[in-house]
Amino acid sequence: MTSIHLDENTIQQYAITGVLAGEEQTQxxxxxxxxxxxAAAYKEVLAGxxxxxxxxxxxxxxxxxxxxxxxxxxxxxxxAVLVIAGLLGVISLVTYNLRAVFGVVxxxxxxxxxxxxxIAMISVLIFQLADMVNKYHQQxxxxx
Amino acid sequence: MALLKADxxxxxxxxxxxxxxxxxxxxxxxxxxxxxxxxxxxxxxxNTDDRKDLAQDxxxxxxxxxxxxxxxxxxxxxxxxxxxxxxxxxxxxxKYTLLSDWEEIxxxxxxxxxxxxxxxxxxxxxxxxxxxxxxxxxxxIHQAIETLPPxxxxxxxxxxxxxxxxxxxxxxxxxxIGTVKNYLFRARKTLKExxxxxxxxxxx
Numbered sequence: 001m002t003s004i005h006l007d008e009n010t011i012q013q014y015a016i017t018g019v020l021a022g023e024e025q026t027q028x029x030x031x032x033x034x035x036x037x038x039a040a041a042y043k044e045v046l047a048g049x050x051x052x053x054x055x056x057x058x059x060x061x062x063x064x065x066x067x068x069x070x071x072x073x074x075x076x077x078x079x080a081v082l083v084i085a086g087l088l089g090v091i092s093l094v095t096y097n098l099r100a101v102f103g104v105v106x107x108x109x110x111x112x113x114x115x116x117x118x119i120a121m122i123s124v125l126i127f128q129l130a131d132m133v134n135k136y137h138q139q140x141x142x143x144x
Numbered sequence: 145m146a147l148l149k150a151d152x153x154x155x156x157x158x159x160x161x162x163x164x165x166x167x168x169x170x171x172x173x174x175x176x177x178x179x180x181x182x183x184x185x186x187x188x189x190x191n192t193d194d195r196k197d198l199a200q201d202x203x204x205x206x207x208x209x210x211x212x213x214x215x216x217x218x219x220x221x222x223x224x225x226x227x228x229x230x231x232x233x234x235x236x237x238x239k240y241t242l243l244s245d246w247e248e249i250x251x252x253x254x255x256x257x258x259x260x261x262x263x264x265x266x267x268x269x270x271x272x273x274x275x276x277x278x279x280x281x282x283x284x285i286h287q288a289i290e291t292l293p294p295x296x297x298x299x300x301x302x303x304x305x306x307x308x309x310x311x312x313x314x315x316x317x318x319x320x321i322g323t324v325k326n327y328l329f330r331a332r333k334t335l336k337e338x339x340x341x342x343x344x345x346x347x348x
Contacts, residue, residue: 012332037261038336044264045335048285049304051278054179055186057199062174065203066167 004028006035015042080133087129091122155219162210174203177220180306181227184316187297188231188242198234202227217315224316228298235294242295264343280346281339288338296331303328 006014006025013019020026029035095102095118106114161169181202189195206223213222235242289297295317302308302316310321317324 008333009329012329033262037264040264041261041336041340042332044281045285045332045339046304047278048281048339049289049300049335051282052286052289052301052305054305055182057178057182057196059196061178061199061203062171064200065174065207066171068200068204069167069170069207 005032006038008038011035011038012042015039015046083133084126084129087125088122091125152218156215159210159213159215159219162207170203170207173206173219173223177223180220180224183301183306184224184227184298185231187301188228188294189234194234198230202230205230218312221312221315225318228316228318240294243293261340284339284342285335288335288342291338292331292334296327296334299324299327300331300335 006020006029010020010025014029020029029039106117109117158169158173162173181199185195185199185202189198202223205226209226213219217225232242289300292300299313299317302313303310308316310324313319313324314321319327
Protein backbone atom coordinates (compact mmCIF):
# COMPACT_ATOMS: atom_id res chain seq x y z
CA MET A 1 0.00 0.00 0.00
CA THR A 2 1.35 3.44 -0.96
CA SER A 3 1.71 6.02 1.82
CA ILE A 4 1.41 8.95 -0.58
CA HIS A 5 -1.88 10.78 -0.15
CA LEU A 6 -4.22 10.98 -3.13
CA ASP A 7 -3.97 14.28 -4.98
CA GLU A 8 -6.75 16.87 -4.83
CA ASN A 9 -8.03 16.15 -8.33
CA THR A 10 -8.28 12.40 -7.67
CA ILE A 11 -10.16 13.06 -4.44
CA GLN A 12 -12.56 15.43 -6.22
CA GLN A 13 -13.23 12.91 -8.99
CA TYR A 14 -13.79 10.18 -6.40
CA ALA A 15 -16.31 12.39 -4.58
CA ILE A 16 -18.15 12.97 -7.89
CA THR A 17 -17.98 9.51 -9.46
CA GLY A 18 -17.29 7.22 -6.48
CA VAL A 19 -14.55 5.52 -8.50
CA LEU A 20 -10.78 5.31 -7.88
CA ALA A 21 -8.29 4.29 -10.54
CA GLY A 22 -6.37 1.17 -9.51
CA GLU A 23 -5.94 -1.11 -6.51
CA GLU A 24 -3.09 0.93 -5.01
CA GLN A 25 -5.21 4.08 -4.75
CA THR A 26 -8.15 2.11 -3.38
CA GLN A 27 -6.04 0.41 -0.69
CA UNK A 28 -4.51 3.72 0.39
CA UNK A 29 -7.92 5.37 0.49
CA UNK A 30 -9.46 2.60 2.62
CA UNK A 31 -6.71 2.90 5.22
CA UNK A 32 -6.14 6.66 5.18
CA UNK A 33 -8.40 8.73 7.40
CA UNK A 34 -7.06 11.95 5.92
CA UNK A 35 -7.95 11.03 2.31
CA UNK A 36 -11.32 9.64 3.39
CA UNK A 37 -11.94 12.85 5.31
CA UNK A 38 -11.08 15.01 2.31
CA ALA A 39 -13.38 12.93 0.10
CA ALA A 40 -16.15 13.18 2.70
CA ALA A 41 -15.65 16.97 2.80
CA TYR A 42 -16.02 17.14 -1.00
CA LYS A 43 -19.13 14.98 -0.81
CA GLU A 44 -20.50 17.45 1.73
CA VAL A 45 -19.72 20.30 -0.66
CA LEU A 46 -21.42 18.60 -3.61
CA ALA A 47 -24.47 17.72 -1.51
CA GLY A 48 -24.57 21.31 -0.25
CA UNK A 49 -24.41 22.66 -3.81
CA UNK A 50 -27.21 20.33 -4.90
CA UNK A 51 -29.33 21.44 -1.91
CA UNK A 52 -29.22 25.08 -3.02
CA UNK A 53 -32.72 26.17 -4.07
CA UNK A 54 -33.05 27.25 -7.70
CA UNK A 55 -33.49 31.02 -7.95
CA UNK A 56 -36.71 32.38 -9.45
CA UNK A 57 -37.88 35.76 -10.69
CA UNK A 58 -40.64 37.43 -8.70
CA UNK A 59 -42.49 38.39 -11.88
CA UNK A 60 -44.12 36.58 -14.79
CA UNK A 61 -41.25 36.53 -17.29
CA UNK A 62 -43.16 34.97 -20.25
CA UNK A 63 -45.97 37.55 -19.91
CA UNK A 64 -43.51 40.46 -19.87
CA UNK A 65 -41.60 39.15 -22.88
CA UNK A 66 -44.70 38.41 -24.95
CA UNK A 67 -45.97 41.96 -24.27
CA UNK A 68 -42.77 43.36 -25.78
CA UNK A 69 -42.83 41.25 -28.92
CA UNK A 70 -43.92 43.54 -31.79
CA UNK A 71 -47.08 42.45 -33.61
CA UNK A 72 -46.30 40.93 -36.99
CA UNK A 73 -47.14 43.27 -39.90
CA UNK A 74 -49.18 41.87 -42.77
CA UNK A 75 -47.06 41.17 -45.85
CA UNK A 76 -49.25 43.45 -48.04
CA UNK A 77 -50.82 46.56 -46.47
CA UNK A 78 -54.24 45.93 -47.96
CA UNK A 79 -55.85 48.95 -46.31
CA ALA A 80 -53.29 51.32 -47.82
CA VAL A 81 -53.69 49.66 -51.24
CA LEU A 82 -57.48 50.09 -51.05
CA VAL A 83 -57.21 53.76 -50.01
CA ILE A 84 -54.77 54.53 -52.82
CA ALA A 85 -56.87 52.67 -55.40
CA GLY A 86 -59.98 54.56 -54.23
CA LEU A 87 -58.22 57.90 -54.46
CA LEU A 88 -56.92 57.11 -57.92
CA GLY A 89 -60.45 56.16 -58.96
CA VAL A 90 -61.88 59.43 -57.63
CA ILE A 91 -59.13 61.44 -59.38
CA SER A 92 -59.77 59.57 -62.64
CA LEU A 93 -63.54 60.20 -62.43
CA VAL A 94 -63.06 63.90 -61.67
CA THR A 95 -60.55 64.23 -64.48
CA TYR A 96 -62.89 62.46 -66.91
CA ASN A 97 -65.88 64.62 -65.96
CA LEU A 98 -63.86 67.82 -66.16
CA ARG A 99 -62.12 66.90 -69.39
CA ALA A 100 -63.79 69.82 -71.19
CA VAL A 101 -62.36 72.27 -68.59
CA PHE A 102 -58.92 70.66 -68.79
CA GLY A 103 -59.20 70.94 -72.58
CA VAL A 104 -59.56 74.71 -72.28
CA VAL A 105 -56.84 75.08 -69.58
CA UNK A 106 -54.29 72.98 -71.37
CA UNK A 107 -55.21 74.17 -74.85
CA UNK A 108 -52.19 74.38 -77.07
CA UNK A 109 -50.16 71.94 -74.94
CA UNK A 110 -48.81 68.83 -76.61
CA UNK A 111 -50.08 65.47 -75.40
CA UNK A 112 -46.67 64.54 -73.92
CA UNK A 113 -46.41 67.82 -71.96
CA UNK A 114 -49.96 67.37 -70.60
CA UNK A 115 -49.14 63.77 -69.63
CA UNK A 116 -45.99 64.88 -67.79
CA UNK A 117 -47.93 67.51 -65.81
CA UNK A 118 -50.60 64.95 -64.97
CA ILE A 119 -48.05 62.33 -63.83
CA ALA A 120 -46.22 64.93 -61.70
CA MET A 121 -49.48 65.94 -60.00
CA ILE A 122 -50.42 62.34 -59.27
CA SER A 123 -46.90 61.57 -57.95
CA VAL A 124 -46.98 64.54 -55.56
CA LEU A 125 -50.38 63.43 -54.30
CA ILE A 126 -49.19 59.84 -53.74
CA PHE A 127 -46.03 60.98 -51.90
CA GLN A 128 -48.06 63.29 -49.66
CA LEU A 129 -50.51 60.51 -48.92
CA ALA A 130 -47.69 58.04 -48.08
CA ASP A 131 -46.08 60.64 -45.82
CA MET A 132 -49.38 61.20 -44.05
CA VAL A 133 -49.86 57.44 -43.48
CA ASN A 134 -46.27 57.10 -42.14
CA LYS A 135 -46.73 59.96 -39.70
CA TYR A 136 -49.99 58.45 -38.55
CA HIS A 137 -48.28 55.08 -37.85
CA GLN A 138 -45.40 56.79 -36.03
CA GLN A 139 -47.82 58.65 -33.77
CA UNK A 140 -49.79 55.46 -33.05
CA UNK A 141 -46.55 53.58 -32.21
CA UNK A 142 -45.44 56.45 -29.93
CA UNK A 143 -48.80 56.26 -28.13
CA UNK A 144 -48.36 52.44 -27.70
CA MET B 145 -30.05 16.63 -18.62
CA ALA B 146 -33.14 15.55 -20.55
CA LEU B 147 -33.93 19.22 -21.10
CA LEU B 148 -30.86 19.71 -23.24
CA LYS B 149 -31.09 17.01 -25.91
CA ALA B 150 -29.84 18.52 -29.15
CA ASP B 151 -32.28 18.88 -32.03
CA UNK B 152 -35.31 17.49 -30.19
CA UNK B 153 -38.54 17.11 -32.13
CA UNK B 154 -40.31 19.33 -29.61
CA UNK B 155 -37.78 22.12 -30.19
CA UNK B 156 -38.40 21.98 -33.95
CA UNK B 157 -42.15 21.91 -33.50
CA UNK B 158 -42.14 24.90 -31.13
CA UNK B 159 -39.73 26.94 -33.27
CA UNK B 160 -41.85 26.33 -36.39
CA UNK B 161 -44.96 27.46 -34.54
CA UNK B 162 -43.23 30.64 -33.35
CA UNK B 163 -42.02 31.39 -36.88
CA UNK B 164 -45.61 31.08 -38.07
CA UNK B 165 -46.58 33.76 -35.54
CA UNK B 166 -47.79 31.60 -32.63
CA UNK B 167 -46.68 33.54 -29.55
CA UNK B 168 -48.04 30.92 -27.14
CA UNK B 169 -45.37 28.55 -28.50
CA UNK B 170 -42.75 31.11 -27.51
CA UNK B 171 -44.29 31.21 -24.02
CA UNK B 172 -43.72 27.43 -23.86
CA UNK B 173 -40.10 27.91 -24.95
CA UNK B 174 -39.61 30.50 -22.19
CA UNK B 175 -41.17 28.20 -19.58
CA UNK B 176 -38.94 25.28 -20.74
CA UNK B 177 -35.72 27.31 -20.50
CA UNK B 178 -36.52 29.82 -17.75
CA UNK B 179 -34.81 27.83 -14.98
CA UNK B 180 -31.50 27.61 -16.82
CA UNK B 181 -31.58 31.28 -17.89
CA UNK B 182 -32.51 32.35 -14.35
CA UNK B 183 -29.56 30.41 -12.92
CA UNK B 184 -27.15 32.14 -15.32
CA UNK B 185 -28.60 35.63 -14.73
CA UNK B 186 -28.67 35.25 -10.93
CA UNK B 187 -25.11 33.92 -10.77
CA UNK B 188 -23.64 36.58 -13.04
CA UNK B 189 -25.70 39.66 -12.13
CA UNK B 190 -26.11 41.00 -8.61
CA ASN B 191 -28.54 43.87 -9.20
CA THR B 192 -32.21 42.82 -9.02
CA ASP B 193 -33.56 45.51 -11.40
CA ASP B 194 -30.88 44.79 -13.96
CA ARG B 195 -31.69 41.07 -13.77
CA LYS B 196 -35.29 41.84 -14.73
CA ASP B 197 -34.28 43.93 -17.74
CA LEU B 198 -31.65 41.44 -18.83
CA ALA B 199 -34.00 38.46 -18.62
CA GLN B 200 -36.45 40.20 -20.95
CA ASP B 201 -33.66 41.31 -23.26
CA UNK B 202 -32.36 37.73 -23.48
CA UNK B 203 -35.69 36.35 -24.66
CA UNK B 204 -36.33 39.24 -27.05
CA UNK B 205 -32.92 38.54 -28.62
CA UNK B 206 -33.78 34.85 -28.81
CA UNK B 207 -37.10 35.70 -30.49
CA UNK B 208 -35.39 37.89 -33.08
CA UNK B 209 -32.68 35.29 -33.69
CA UNK B 210 -35.07 32.34 -33.97
CA UNK B 211 -35.33 32.48 -37.81
CA UNK B 212 -31.54 31.93 -37.95
CA UNK B 213 -31.47 29.09 -35.37
CA UNK B 214 -30.02 26.04 -37.14
CA UNK B 215 -30.70 23.29 -34.53
CA UNK B 216 -26.98 22.42 -34.34
CA UNK B 217 -27.31 22.66 -30.54
CA UNK B 218 -30.31 22.15 -28.28
CA UNK B 219 -32.62 25.16 -28.20
CA UNK B 220 -32.02 25.52 -24.44
CA UNK B 221 -28.22 25.53 -24.95
CA UNK B 222 -28.61 28.22 -27.63
CA UNK B 223 -30.81 30.37 -25.37
CA UNK B 224 -28.41 29.82 -22.44
CA UNK B 225 -25.60 31.00 -24.72
CA UNK B 226 -27.59 34.18 -25.48
CA UNK B 227 -28.16 34.61 -21.72
CA UNK B 228 -24.46 34.23 -20.93
CA UNK B 229 -23.35 36.62 -23.68
CA UNK B 230 -26.00 39.21 -22.79
CA UNK B 231 -24.86 39.17 -19.15
CA UNK B 232 -21.22 39.32 -20.24
CA UNK B 233 -21.92 42.41 -22.40
CA UNK B 234 -23.69 44.02 -19.46
CA UNK B 235 -20.75 43.30 -17.13
CA UNK B 236 -18.29 44.68 -19.69
CA UNK B 237 -20.34 47.89 -20.01
CA UNK B 238 -20.31 48.22 -16.23
CA LYS B 239 -16.54 47.52 -16.22
CA TYR B 240 -16.97 44.41 -14.08
CA THR B 241 -14.86 41.33 -14.70
CA LEU B 242 -15.81 37.71 -14.19
CA LEU B 243 -12.82 36.84 -12.01
CA SER B 244 -12.16 40.17 -10.29
CA ASP B 245 -10.18 40.65 -7.06
CA TRP B 246 -10.44 37.06 -6.03
CA GLU B 247 -7.86 34.92 -4.30
CA GLU B 248 -8.07 31.27 -3.49
CA ILE B 249 -7.92 30.27 0.14
CA UNK B 250 -4.68 28.50 1.01
CA UNK B 251 -4.98 24.81 1.78
CA UNK B 252 -3.39 24.63 5.24
CA UNK B 253 -2.67 21.25 6.74
CA UNK B 254 -3.40 22.06 10.34
CA UNK B 255 -4.18 19.64 13.13
CA UNK B 256 -7.54 21.31 13.48
CA UNK B 257 -8.33 20.49 9.87
CA UNK B 258 -7.31 16.88 10.46
CA UNK B 259 -9.61 16.79 13.47
CA UNK B 260 -12.47 18.16 11.38
CA UNK B 261 -11.77 15.67 8.59
CA UNK B 262 -11.91 12.80 11.08
CA UNK B 263 -15.15 14.15 12.50
CA UNK B 264 -16.71 14.44 9.02
CA UNK B 265 -15.81 10.83 8.29
CA UNK B 266 -17.24 9.74 11.65
CA UNK B 267 -20.46 11.67 11.07
CA UNK B 268 -20.78 10.32 7.53
CA UNK B 269 -20.36 6.78 8.90
CA UNK B 270 -22.85 7.26 11.74
CA UNK B 271 -25.35 9.34 9.72
CA UNK B 272 -26.50 11.20 12.81
CA UNK B 273 -28.40 14.47 13.02
CA UNK B 274 -28.66 14.62 9.26
CA UNK B 275 -31.47 17.21 9.32
CA UNK B 276 -29.52 19.75 11.37
CA UNK B 277 -26.26 19.05 9.57
CA UNK B 278 -27.92 19.37 6.17
CA UNK B 279 -29.41 22.77 7.03
CA UNK B 280 -26.10 23.95 8.46
CA UNK B 281 -24.20 22.65 5.45
CA UNK B 282 -26.62 24.25 2.95
CA UNK B 283 -26.24 27.60 4.69
CA UNK B 284 -22.43 27.38 4.79
CA ILE B 285 -22.22 26.36 1.14
CA HIS B 286 -24.64 29.13 0.18
CA GLN B 287 -22.40 31.68 1.88
CA ALA B 288 -19.29 30.13 0.35
CA ILE B 289 -20.80 30.16 -3.17
CA GLU B 290 -21.62 33.85 -2.75
CA THR B 291 -17.93 34.61 -2.15
CA LEU B 292 -16.90 32.97 -5.43
CA PRO B 293 -16.36 35.09 -8.56
CA PRO B 294 -19.42 35.22 -10.88
CA UNK B 295 -17.86 32.89 -13.45
CA UNK B 296 -17.06 30.18 -10.87
CA UNK B 297 -20.55 30.47 -9.42
CA UNK B 298 -22.03 30.01 -12.88
CA UNK B 299 -19.86 27.01 -13.75
CA UNK B 300 -20.52 25.25 -10.45
CA UNK B 301 -24.26 25.77 -10.91
CA UNK B 302 -24.34 24.65 -14.54
CA UNK B 303 -22.30 21.51 -13.82
CA UNK B 304 -23.59 20.39 -10.44
CA UNK B 305 -27.13 21.83 -10.26
CA UNK B 306 -28.22 21.83 -13.89
CA UNK B 307 -26.12 18.72 -14.62
CA UNK B 308 -24.84 20.04 -17.96
CA UNK B 309 -21.92 18.25 -19.62
CA UNK B 310 -18.53 19.90 -20.19
CA UNK B 311 -19.43 20.13 -23.90
CA UNK B 312 -22.66 21.98 -23.18
CA UNK B 313 -20.93 24.37 -20.77
CA UNK B 314 -18.26 24.97 -23.40
CA UNK B 315 -20.98 25.81 -25.97
CA UNK B 316 -22.69 28.21 -23.58
CA UNK B 317 -19.62 30.05 -22.27
CA UNK B 318 -17.26 29.73 -25.24
CA UNK B 319 -14.49 28.69 -22.82
CA UNK B 320 -12.11 25.84 -23.74
CA ILE B 321 -12.94 22.54 -22.02
CA GLY B 322 -9.62 22.56 -20.09
CA THR B 323 -10.41 26.00 -18.67
CA VAL B 324 -13.88 24.88 -17.62
CA LYS B 325 -12.42 21.83 -15.83
CA ASN B 326 -9.72 23.93 -14.18
CA TYR B 327 -12.17 26.59 -12.95
CA LEU B 328 -14.52 23.89 -11.63
CA PHE B 329 -11.64 22.22 -9.78
CA ARG B 330 -10.60 25.51 -8.17
CA ALA B 331 -14.16 26.44 -7.28
CA ARG B 332 -14.84 23.06 -5.60
CA LYS B 333 -11.53 23.28 -3.74
CA THR B 334 -12.40 26.74 -2.45
CA LEU B 335 -15.85 25.58 -1.34
CA LYS B 336 -14.28 22.63 0.50
CA GLU B 337 -11.78 24.88 2.27
CA UNK B 338 -14.55 27.29 3.28
CA UNK B 339 -16.65 24.42 4.59
CA UNK B 340 -13.76 23.01 6.64
CA UNK B 341 -12.88 26.46 7.94
CA UNK B 342 -16.45 27.00 9.06
CA UNK B 343 -16.71 23.54 10.65
CA UNK B 344 -13.42 24.21 12.49
CA UNK B 345 -14.74 27.56 13.73
CA UNK B 346 -17.90 25.92 14.98
CA UNK B 347 -15.86 23.15 16.66
CA UNK B 348 -17.81 20.43 14.93
